[in-house]
Amino acid sequence: MARIVVIEDDPAIGGRLVATLRVLGHDSQWCPDGASALAVTERRPAADLFLVDLGLPDIDGFDLCRRLRERAPDAVLVVLTARTGEMDVIQALECGADDYLTKPFRLAELQARVTAHLRRAAPHTNGSAPHLRVGALVIDRSARRCTAPAGEVELRPREFDLLVRLAVRPGQAVSREDLMSDVWDENWFGPTKTLDVHVAALRRKLGDQVRITTLRQFGYRLEDPTGPRP
Incomplete structure (x- = not known):
């Protein structure tokens, strides 16, 4: 309830x-x-x-x-x-x-x-590793916290879920459809502008800790800024 x-x-x-x-x-x-x-x-x-x-x-x-x-x-x-x-x-x-x-x-x-x-x-980890690391970011899935060298990054619930989905496999392209299905609703059929707004918010809050690359007519990819550029 x-x-x-x-x-x-x-x-x-x-x-x-x-x-x-x-x-x-x-x-x-x-x-x-x-x-x-x-x-x-x-x-x-x-x-x-x-x-x-x-x-x-x-x-x-x-x-x-x-x-x-x-x-x-x-x-x-x-x-x-x-x-x-x-x-x-x-x-x-x-x-x-x-x-x-x-x-x-x-x-x-x-x-x-x-x-x-x-x-x-109120997501659960389904047995997945509770901590994800991308560059200098540490993402604690069980505590729902994202930490950078300067301290905790304050994220809204949907922003955190989106970051986790992208950070599970850094460098892997994720389609808009998969992001909407996994983060919002598997039966989502409305506009996907909400995804772009949340990605923009993540970029502002994460700064240069990581890069979120836009893949035109496909989706997004999370990059480790310490790794090689694609």
Whole structure:
């Protein structure tokens, strides 16, 4: 059972989502505006997952995503909105959202996305080596920590999962489809812009500790900066 907060100003939509999530066994709560959602973050833990509508009456949805990410850094943020523009998707992801689902959506799709995100929010190592080393980086899979010579690198849950997937075999090309399947959802069929946004965030945070090479029309490859350039 996960704690899920539905942030939606339409009571009909909010009530239906809460009822659906409760049928699935989750502890779900409806918040009609941004202020009540931020109040939820005063408890610890705040929530495992937030469903966020961008069109709220009191707080801009993008600003709310930023504030929720700051207050609940380990929670999953899924945006639910009627906005379909590419720039809206990019801005939401850059503000901290993990996923973007446009209205109208099928409840079955939402259920699948929620289940996949919650499963990946608490990954296990499946007997794999708990520590990965790439260049000067040490990635502790069991503690979910990434350490560089200057100290710990603060990564969001999805950024950490993406780094691990690339670091399992440094120098190996990984397709966009495999990254979306392994890090997000094996049944993912939406836009993959979220992958590019998360790769950009990793590059900023990791600096010159490692290189993430873009493979045009294919995917990405993690490089050890101390090794030979391809």
